[in-house]
Amino acid sequence: MTTTLTLTRPDDWHLHLRDDALMASVLPDTARQFARAIVMPNLRPPVTTTEQAVAYRERILAALPAGMKFEPLMTLYLTDNTSADEIRKAKASGIVHAVKLYPAGATTNSDAGVTDLRKTYAALEAMQECGLPFLVHGEVTSADIDIFDREAVFIERVMQPLMRDLPELRVVFEHITTKDAAEYVAAAPANVAATLTPQHLLYNRNAMLVGGIRPHFYCLPILKRETHREALVKAATSGSPKFFLGTDSAPHAQHTKENACGCAGCYSAHAAIELYAEAFEAADALDKLEAFASFHGPDFYRLPRNTDTITLRREEWHMPHTVEFGGSNLVPLKAGEKMKWKLMPSFTE
Numbered sequence: 638m639t640t641t642l643t644l645t646r647p648d649d650w651h652l653h654l655r656d657d658a659l660m661a662s663v664l665p666d667t668a669r670q671f672a673r674a675i676v677m678p679n680l681r682p683p684v685t686t687t688e689q690a691v692a693y694r695e696r697i698l699a700a701l702p703a704g705m706k707f708e709p710l711m712t713l714y715l716t717d718n719t720s721a722d723e724i725r726k727a728k729a730s731g732i733v734h735a736v737k738l739y740p741a742g743a744t745t746n747s748d749a750g751v752t753d754l755r756k757t758y759a760a761l762e763a764m765q766e767c768g769l770p771f772l773v774h775g776e777v778t779s780a781d782i783d784i785f786d787r788e789a790v791f792i793e794r795v796m797q798p799l800m801r802d803l804p805e806l807r808v809v810f811e812h813i814t815t816k817d818a819a820e821y822v823a824a825a826p827a828n829v830a831a832t833l834t835p836q837h838l839l840y841n842r843n844a845m846l847v848g849g850i851r852p853h854f855y856c857l858p859i860l861k862r863e864t865h866r867e868a869l870v871k872a873a874t875s876g877s878p879k880f881f882l883g884t885d886s887a888p889h890a891q892h893t894k895e896n897a898c899g900c901a902g903c904y905s906a907h908a909a910i911e912l913y914a915e916a917f918e919a920a921d922a923l924d925k926l927e928a929f930a931s932f933h934g935p936d937f938y939r940l941p942r943n944t945d946t947i948t949l950r951r952e953e954w955h956m957p958h959t960v961e962f963g964g965s966n967l968v969p970l971k972a973g974e975k976m977k978w979k980l981m982p983s984f985t986e
């Protein structure tokens with residue numbers, strides 16, 4: 638039985654850090670494990686310009702505890718009004734690494750999102766031209782589409798026309814949750830990839846709905862049935878360079894989730910790499926974890942792979958019930974439960 642796992646230091650290719658005091662309380666959890674993270678722009682107001690991204694990046698670096706190393710990779714929030722000029726400016730900045738699509742109304746802080754992708758074609762053409770990746774929250778929002786079908790319908794209604802019109806655009810289908818999306822990405826050309834979260838690899842919708850409604854498993858896209866989870870595990874452990882780690886760690890204060898209208902998002906940054914190790918071990922694929930966590934992401938983003946390492950040890954510990962969150966608190970994924978792997982402190986800290 639494997640008792641220690643040493644991996645090239647991973648990166649998180651989909652992360653919500655929030656801002657100010659909230660950000661300061663969650664940032665060390667990510668920086669302990671990951672060298673870099675793609676930082677999502679869905680703040681209030683959203684990060685829509687390079688200037689805002691530069692300022693947000695500086696706030697993140699200023700909040701980093703002394704002695705910790707971490708590189709935030711910034712993103713812009715696409716709106717109906719994003720110009721081709723703003724895209725070229727973003728690319729030239731060297732600090733903006735992608736542009737994010739939030740279909741209006743799809744998820745947390747998406748009201749400023751895109752109402753019709755055709756309105757953004759000038760920006761998308763500029764992205765295709767300069768090679769800036771397009772990250773999509775892949776769900777349609779029409780009221781007539783069932784919430785469990787919103788990702789599959791997005792493939793037909795948005796992804797297929799988009800890739801027909803802009804075949805060279807580099808696209809990451811974020812936090813995929815269905816067999817449909819896993820198969821679509823696997824069959825697409827090399828410029829289409831996907832991120833996978835720990836919650837979608839570890840749980841199906843029963844975790845959220847059986848024996849009482851469990852708001853800490855509620856995230857978007859919503860957990861699906863077991864056949865989908867199995868397809869996602871198969872994709873993540875396939876060794877294909879199209880699939881890589883993106884936690885979608887999305888902290889919300891406990892009272893905003895344990896609420897009659899609870900927020901969407903799971904907090905996993907607290908033990909992200911340990912959670913992925915559990916999912917890969919359950920699939921008997923620990924040998925595939927390093928490439929998924931540390932190689933496929935930087936290769937897709939055309940960034941160098943990290944050169945230092947992290948070590949996990951097989952060791953039982955209990956996930957805390959809550960962690961501090963800017964004066965309030967939040968409930969991490971697997972709160973109070975037993976964990977099988979533990980990240981060892983690194984010497985670089």
Ligand SMILES: NC(=O)N[C@@H](CC(=O)O)C(=O)O
Binds near residue numbers: 855
């Ligand atoms: N995943 C979520 O359920 N929530 C994310 C937004 C997102 O990634 O869709 C958040 O910002 O809270």
Ligand SMILES: [Zn+2]
Binds near residue numbers: 744774811812857858
């Ligand atoms: Zn999303």
Ligand SMILES: [Zn+2]
Binds near residue numbers: 652
């Ligand atoms: Zn997200």
